[in-house]
Amino acid sequence: MDFSLSKEQRDIVKAAREFAQGEFTGRALEFDRSESFDLDIWRAACDLGFVGTFIAEEYGGAGLGFLEHSLITEEFWAVDPGCGQGVLSVTFGSELLQLFGSEEQKHMVLPELVEGKAIMCSCITEPEAGSDPSRAATTAVRDGDEWVINGSKMFITNGTTAKWALIFAATDPDNSDRHARHSFFLAPTDGPGFQATKLTGKLGIRASDTAEVALSNLRVPADALVGQLGQGFSQLMAFFNRTRLHICAQAVGLARGCLEESVKHLKGRMQFGQPLAGFQVNRFKVAEMATRIRASRNLYWEAAWSMDRGKVDHGLIAMAKWFSARTAVEAADEALQIHGGYGYFDEYKVQRLYRDAKILEIYEGTKEVEKIIVAGTLLG
């Protein structure tokens, strides 16, 4: 087994870190406080090729693997999760489009994402359908050469900034197989039937846009259907198997940020006449943090590596997702503890990391949902 990165991958890591340190560090607190983001940073990242590296060369991407995208994600999130999400979530949905979309759809959307001309969003979650997307009640009804979509979507990342939306809607709601009821559609967001409203008051990743989306008589042409009719649910699972790896990378990055801040503080802060780093309880904290980070990273690297070799291991990906998210949440908790009262204020990065971490155990499959998947591979 070879756990070392290639020269090119090491270069990518360094380049991503330099960019994030240069562009995120000075702005992160401002974005967090104002729940906003400067899209020029996203454009700059696109100009440098950091966005959509996994998109095939024929669609304008770098044609690199999910591992390379994960390496970039980890570096961005280690510097600031909100900015990391602001920049890298813009392709959320392209993984599905790349797998199942028509050539026409792919050529229309993917190059724009890479070039920084468009953002996309994926509308799956609904007020009544979160962990169980098979209950999604949004409908798409055929009307001549068009589909008419009606429903409401919840917590949609980039809902107000996206030019393109992937929409998960029921096309055969009465099918006895609940995994055959839905289909995906690709729709522009500028039509009259697509109404996104920004949600504010988020706990963390506040630089990232989250919206509520109302779909009322949104009309899309027949060829807006992505892949096969009725295949939406299985497409969604294939999609999550890819995007969950990115969440692992987010988690490992965030946890690493926690470790780095902790080490700095432990060495610098004196109490009882010695640095905090002198107390064994603190030494054990960083030892455990570092161990869990390494374990999380190895877990998801294995999953990403086998994905890039064409083998999708659903159970392994689910393990990596919940474990790395837990690692991040625990690392953030201990990092704040290590900072004492200072960590309770947003002038200190760990306060933001503490708030940012929790989303990792919620989106793209809660930790409970991931464990249901893992258990399913063991117990049926």
Next chain:
Amino acid sequence: MKILVLVKNVPEVAEAELEIEQGALDLEDLEMVVNEWDNYAVEEAVRLTEAAGGDVHLMTLGGEDDEDVLRRGLAMGAHSATHLCDEAFEGSDPTTLARVFAAAVKDGGYDLILTGVQSADLGQASTGVLLAQELGLPHATMAIALEPGAGEVTVTRELENNTSEKVALPLPAVVTVQSGINQPRYVSIMGIRKVRKMTIEMLEAGDLGLESQALGREASSVAGQSLALPPVGEGAQMLTGSLDSVCGQAAAILREKGGLA
């Protein structure tokens, strides 16, 4: 215009815990980064060729892993690179190193040779100047602007107190570049992928026609002796007590040392 830039990988020490092993900095846990001044020099060279055409060639002298610094510069837009890599170079003083560089550079036909003003690790600020001497070329140091003209280059040099001096040098010439001369670009993924298809020339002492007796510690007149970390506690005085008492003590010290009018 054919430009050569000398670049060096140096350890990032700003926030690192430093340790000394057998008289040298223990590099084990230190991240290696491009020497800051060299990064400005690479950017300047790439900009000059982007504006007026030409080629940028990079050269470094170092161990196997130091190839990183060449790939970085290539990803920024340099066109080719040479890695001088031989154990025989180890322990050489700046004059000896300049001789090595001169041997590698002399037949390159470069119009302009750029180096950083100094390296962050050793700070000798000598490589560019000594190389110019070895090659018999004119040189200027501390460049904060470069304007190439017909057969010459005009260099703005940074002096104390915001003053600057403009000098003109006939080409070929050697110029050492000061930080802040430009805003270096970030390395892009496109740049990194471009490097995939490039081969970096590797040269050993023998390839340069240099005998190993003429290199390294033995051949150097300046011998490194020791490296020391700052003595603990001598640079700083720790004040303890309540906030009021600490403030009082700090004010007293400032007054005593003439810091308060």
